[in-house]
Amino acid sequence: MTSQKTILRALAGETLPTPPIWMMRQAGRYLPEYRATRAEAGDFLSLCYNSELAAEVTLQPIRRYGFDASILFADILLLPQALGADLWFVTGEGPRLSTITTQAEFDKLVGPNDVHDHLAPVYETVKILSRELPSETTLIGFAGAPWTVATYMIAGKGTPDQGPAHKLREENPEVFRAIIDRLTDATIEYLSMQIQAGAEVVKLFDSWAGSLKGDAFTEFALKPAKRIIAELKSRHPDTPIIAFPREAGDGYIGFAKATGADCVALDNSVSAAWAAEHVQKDGCVQGNLASRHMVTGGQDLIDETREIVKAFSNGPHIFNLGHGITPDADPENVQLMIDTVRNG
Numbered sequence: 068m069t070s071q072k073t074i075l076r077a078l079a080g081e082t083l084p085t086p087p088i089w090m091m092r093q094a095g096r097y098l099p100e101y102r103a104t105r106a107e108a109g110d111f112l113s114l115c116y117n118s119e120l121a122a123e124v125t126l127q128p129i130r131r132y133g134f135d136a137s138i139l140f141a142d143i144l145l146l147p148q149a150l151g152a153d154l155w156f157v158t159g160e161g162p163r164l165s166t167i168t169t170q171a172e173f174d175k176l177v178g179p180n181d182v183h184d185h186l187a188p189v190y191e192t193v194k195i196l197s198r199e200l201p202s203e204t205t206l207i208g209f210a211g212a213p214w215t216v217a218t219y220m221i222a223g224k225g226t227p228d229q230g231p232a233h234k235l236r237e238e239n240p241e242v243f244r245a246i247i248d249r250l251t252d253a254t255i256e257y258l259s260m261q262i263q264a265g266a267e268v269v270k271l272f273d274s275w276a277g278s279l280k281g282d283a284f285t286e287f288a289l290k291p292a293k294r295i296i297a298e299l300k301s302r303h304p305d306t307p308i309i310a311f312p313r314e315a316g317d318g319y320i321g322f323a324k325a326t327g328a329d330c331v332a333l334d335n336s337v338s339a340a341w342a343a344e345h346v347q348k349d350g351c352v353q354g355n356l357a358s359r360h361m362v363t364g365g366q367d368l369i370d371e372t373r374e375i376v377k378a379f380s381n382g383p384h385i386f387n388l389g390h391g392i393t394p395d396a397d398p399e400n401v402q403l404m405i406d407t408v409r410n411g
């Protein structure tokens with residue numbers, strides 16, 4: 068049966084005359100209505116765990132722009148929090164977590180099936196959204212990939228080069244492997260519950276995949292994604308999965324086939340022409356306009372948007388940014404991007 072929703076059609080391998088479109092971090096600080104709702108919630112994490120308000124901010128960019136998909140409002144760091152890590156956000160700096168680098172610290176984490184009470188508000192947000200979204204809008208659930216989430220759990224914060232996680236990987240491979248395995252198992256349960264609650268597509272964000280090279284990329288980016296996707300496909304065979312091994316470079320080649328993903332999301336370090344030839348030949352791709360165009364706008368935005376649409380026009384494609392939109396973006400530039408994609 069062919070679904071009418073354009074994103075699901077592209078994910079099923081259909082080449083559409085106009086690519087469907089959504090945007091990473093489309094609910095976010097560049098929107099005044101997001102900032103108002105976040106203030107009402109109190110802070111970012113309170114917003115994530117307030118199902119009514121999280122659903123409200125998810126819907127805001129749909130009302131304003133009519134994107135073809137909406138992504139659940141939550142964060143990849145809610146899962147480590149559910150596993151037992153402390154989590155807080157420092158304004159202007161980003162996330163902070165209690166660190167896990169020893170066997171004793173690892174042993175305090177809960178099991179992969181013990182995360183659901185903590186994450187119940189997220190599943191409730193998904194349920195509200197599947198009732199309230201327009202019938203043509205696809206609902207995307209998500210989780211962080213094990214490696215990316217592990218980099219935050221090990222360092223206790225974001226790091227420029229993921230140094231602490233690489234160090235643990237080399238110096239204490241047993242504990243490192245245990246963290247990756249626990250995250251892999253818990254991610255399967257978390258995404259499975261999102262699908263049961265109404266997510267129609269799920270996306271796996273491996274934002275730091277690019278810092279894994281060679282065998283390490285295979286072991287800790289590719290294999291966990293493959294295991295998560297295989298298990299989700301066995302439980303929910305009709306739910307498409309988007310993988311985002313950001314900055315994987317050549318690692319993008321064959322990634323969908325090797326992991327079973329229905330689509331790979333591309334960052335903007337690869338050109339659309341290159342990705343059309345080497346990645347889109349295996350199926351749907353998503354991407355990859357540079358986020359900076361949402362700040363700078365103008366003819367550059369129009370030219371680059373057209374180039375990306377054209378480069379991917381011979382195969383299945385979902386238009387998106389190469390990474391999340393930034394808080395300094397101008398909401399009018401988002402409209403200009405959408406108009407350019409839809410009207411040429």
Ligand code: CP3
Pocket residue numbers: 090091092093094095096105111138139140141142143144160161162209211225272274391
């Ligand atoms: O895309 C969406 O609109 C859905 C919601 C979403 C958020 N984070 C909301 C958010 C998604 C899919 C994420 C994923 C996420 N979170 C990733 C992977 C994608 C990527 O960007 O690489 C990562 C690495 C995180 C962890 C995280 N969350 C960091 C490092 C930060 C701080 C940096 C920043 O942008 O402030 C966050 C905070 C965060 N997550 C915000 C939003 C809207 C901003 C928080 C705020 O409102 O103050």
